[in-house]
Amino acid sequence: xxxxxxxxxxxxxxxxxxxxxxxxxxxxxxxxxxxxxxxxxxxxxxxxxxxxxxxxxxxxxxxxxxxxxxxxxxxxxxxxxxxxxxxxxxxxxxxxxxxxxxxxxxxxxxxxxxxxxxxxxxxxxxxxxxxxxxxxxxxxxxxxxxxxxxxxxxxxxxxxxxxxxxxxxxxxxxxxxxxxxxxxxxxxxxxxxxxxxxxxxxxxxxxxxxxxxxxxxxxxxxxxxxxxxxxxxxxxxxxxxxxxxxxxxxxxxxxxxxxxxxxxxxxxxxxxxxxxxxxxxxxxxxxxxxxxxxxxxxxxxxxxxxxxxxxxxxxxxxxxxxxxxxxxxxxxxxxxxxxxxxxx
Amino acid sequence: xxxxxxxxxxxxxxxxxxxxxxxxxxxxxxxxxxxxxxxxxxxxxxxxxxxxxxxxxxxxxxxxxxxxxxxxxxxxxxxxxxxxxxxxxxxxxxxxxxxxxxxxxxxxxxxxxxxxxxxxxxxxxxxxxxxxxxxxxxxxxxxxxxxxxxxxxxxxxxxxxxxxxxxxxxxxxxxxxxxxxxxxxxxxxxxxxxxxxxxxxxxxxxxxxxxxxxxxxxxxxxxxxxxxxxxxxxxxxxxxxxxxxxxxxxxxxxxxxxxxxxxxxxxxxxxxxxxxxxxxxxxxxxxxxxxxxxxxxxxxxxxxxxxxxxxxxxxxxxxxxxxxxxxxxxxxxxxxxxxxxxxx
Numbered sequence: 001x002x003x004x005x006x007x008x009x010x011x012x013x014x015x016x017x018x019x020x021x022x023x024x025x026x027x028x029x030x031x032x033x034x035x036x037x038x039x040x041x042x043x044x045x046x047x048x049x050x051x052x053x054x055x056x057x058x059x060x061x062x063x064x065x066x067x068x069x070x071x072x073x074x075x076x077x078x079x080x081x082x083x084x085x086x087x088x089x090x091x092x093x094x095x096x097x098x099x100x101x102x103x104x105x106x107x108x109x110x111x112x113x114x115x116x117x118x119x120x121x122x123x124x125x126x127x128x129x130x131x132x133x134x135x136x137x138x139x140x141x142x143x144x145x146x147x148x149x150x151x152x153x154x155x156x157x158x159x160x161x162x163x164x165x166x167x168x169x170x171x172x173x174x175x176x177x178x179x180x181x182x183x184x185x186x187x188x189x190x191x192x193x194x195x196x197x198x199x200x201x202x203x204x205x206x207x208x209x210x211x212x213x214x215x216x217x218x219x220x221x222x223x224x225x226x227x228x229x230x231x232x233x234x235x236x237x238x239x240x241x242x243x244x245x246x247x248x249x250x251x252x253x254x255x256x257x258x259x260x261x262x263x264x265x266x267x268x269x270x271x272x273x274x275x276x277x278x279x280x281x282x283x284x285x286x287x288x289x290x291x292x293x294x295x296x297x298x299x300x301x302x303x304x305x306x307x308x309x310x311x312x313x314x315x316x317x318x319x320x321x322x323x324x325x326x327x328x329x330x331x332x333x334x335x336x337x338x339x340x341x342x343x344x
Numbered sequence: 345x346x347x348x349x350x351x352x353x354x355x356x357x358x359x360x361x362x363x364x365x366x367x368x369x370x371x372x373x374x375x376x377x378x379x380x381x382x383x384x385x386x387x388x389x390x391x392x393x394x395x396x397x398x399x400x401x402x403x404x405x406x407x408x409x410x411x412x413x414x415x416x417x418x419x420x421x422x423x424x425x426x427x428x429x430x431x432x433x434x435x436x437x438x439x440x441x442x443x444x445x446x447x448x449x450x451x452x453x454x455x456x457x458x459x460x461x462x463x464x465x466x467x468x469x470x471x472x473x474x475x476x477x478x479x480x481x482x483x484x485x486x487x488x489x490x491x492x493x494x495x496x497x498x499x500x501x502x503x504x505x506x507x508x509x510x511x512x513x514x515x516x517x518x519x520x521x522x523x524x525x526x527x528x529x530x531x532x533x534x535x536x537x538x539x540x541x542x543x544x545x546x547x548x549x550x551x552x553x554x555x556x557x558x559x560x561x562x563x564x565x566x567x568x569x570x571x572x573x574x575x576x577x578x579x580x581x582x583x584x585x586x587x588x589x590x591x592x593x594x595x596x597x598x599x600x601x602x603x604x605x606x607x608x609x610x611x612x613x614x615x616x617x618x619x620x621x622x623x624x625x626x627x628x629x630x631x632x633x634x635x636x637x638x639x640x641x642x643x644x645x646x647x648x649x650x651x652x653x654x655x656x657x658x659x660x661x662x663x664x665x666x667x668x669x670x671x672x673x674x675x676x677x678x679x680x681x682x683x684x685x686x687x688x
Binding site for chain 1: 388391406407408410416417419421422425429438439440441442443452453454457461481484485569570573599601602603605606624625628629630
């Protein structure tokens with residue numbers, strides 16, 4: 001094990017005061033940037049470790065923000081996380097990630113860890129069933145929270161997400177304008193605000209066009225690509241098979257397209273398929289996927305911005321910030337022959 | 345802000361000693377599990393926060409393991425992370441994640457954070473160009489490291505990964521057995537051990553069959569789905585277009601298949617395409633993708649196991665643990681008509 005390098009060692013080597021070295025290592029603007037960089041370089045090469053644990057007991061600031069979502073692997077979160085990271089980087093906050101897999105005890109364990117480490121704040125897409133009290137627990141212990149993608153009623157904190165009901169109504173209206181009157185919905189659940197709102201947008205657009213909602217045409221549950229693939233069989237077995245499908249997410253739509261193709265039903269030719277989220281893959285898929293750009297980057301930037309404002313003393317306020325989504329029309333929903341309308 | 349709940353408050357409410365409560369909150373086996381659960385429930389409902397920062401200064405153990413990879417969104421890491429999480433869960437370690445995007449300064453910043461928080465250990469897929477000294481810095485400051493997926497020469501620590509050269513030779517041999525003599529390699533780079541080893545396996549299998557390596561048939565660089573899609577145009581422009589392609593990863597292969605399909609060249613019909621990693625999507629893709637199962641789960645379990653052994657006092661040892669990969673043959677490499685051999 002290397003010999004412990006002290007603040008005074010670095011100060012001595014560079015001919016500076018220990019106060020200057022200490023300030024520089026905490027990125028104080030009181031020290032000129034060129035000097036700061038020289039000090040940090042010396043600290044690095046000499047193996048000096050700034051003891052943030054000890055420091056954080058004095059200042060109650062760890063410089064850490066926790067980010068907790070249900071599945072980091074979901075590309076939907078990719079853009080949100082990049083935007084959050086951009087904001088935090090600019091404010092020299094480190095961020096640590098966690099998956100809760102919609103498991104409340106996993107989420108609580110991460111929340112506890114963040115509290116115990118004295119994290120500065122938390123950005124979370126709350127697990128299904130998160131009680132407002134879990135968020136109050138964090139807030140009451142000086143851990144400000146900003147919510148993304150989902151809302152928790154009574155949490156007292158701000159929530160940032162796309163306007164899911166409006167976005168879903170855009171894509172269903174598009175299908176109706178293309179001549180479809182039988183449109184299935186694949187995926188989603190009543191258990192999250194996202195699922196409820198997207199289903200509501202689907203029903204609203206149908207109602208607007210005077211089309212009755214048929215409960216059997218909502219095939220619930222799918223959220224992953226694999227579940228979308230599995231849902232294809234269920235969809236194909238529907239008695240009056242709809243001529244179009246809107247999916248809960250792009251991942252579900254991409255999986256459904258694999259499943260339909262395998263059964264010989266060609267998306268974009270035999271059937272119209274739409275997704276939701278406009279993940280990077282949507283534009284290069286075969287066929288390219290019609291979907292809804294859900295403002296993920298704006299969600300991330302605004303949630304991180306709101307949290308940083310809280311760290312600077314802004315008060316908490318329960319508010320729902322809805323980002324306006326946009327329709328992206330691609331080949332998967334543009335059938336190149338006359339639609340056979342299978343139902344009234 | 346809620347009134348601060350003390351250890352003694354919980355002890356009093358439950359009629360237990362503060363020592364018992366303290367032990368229970370640290371998961372000591374000295375306290376019966378049913379009692380521990382009762383104490384934790386009381387701590388939770390009363391809003392008690394165990395101050396791990398203060399505790400970690402006494403014990404030098406934070407209960408945290410950092411995990412740092414180049415891109416958490418890559419499904420290749422999904423299975424590895426699940427396996428790591430399983431192991432750490434069983435040992436009541438919390439894990440926090442970080443993306444370094446192959447950016448050395450990002451990786452260093454996470455490493456510094458882990459050192460400053462007094463993390464117990466680190467599992468990392470090192471960024472391209474990671475010097476052994478960065479890993480020595482962690483080790484010399486009591487932060488044991490285990491490497492996954494990639495190796496750093498001279499790091500003095502164990503590295504766990506699939507046997508990439510052998511795995512790639514399996515898939516190229518399969519294509520040669522299917523009658524191909526012109527096989528392109530798409531993706532990868534000389535800058536990572538993974539890229540070098542997979543390219544070596546490709547060259548070995550060609551040499552074995554007496555086929556000369558043609559440098560222009562290695563289209564380098566692609567690592568993402570989008571880059572695989574972009575590489576399709578480059579591949580299709582090759583003067584003697586090969587009848588088969590092996591890709592650096594499944595993501596690259598899936599993107600390449602999108603790109604080929606868009607150009608009217610059908611994977612699994614007009615051209616054989618293989619991937620590497622056997623991610624979840626490979627089996628449901630259209631066509632289902634021939635690939636190599638790379639033992640990700642075993643990599644995760646063994647790396648986490650080795651790190652936990654280090655935390656229990658086992659010495660560091662530089663060793664490379666290679667997991668044996670397996671070929672998975674699916675439709676994408678099985679052309680259903682006679683192969684036209686475009687080159688000698």
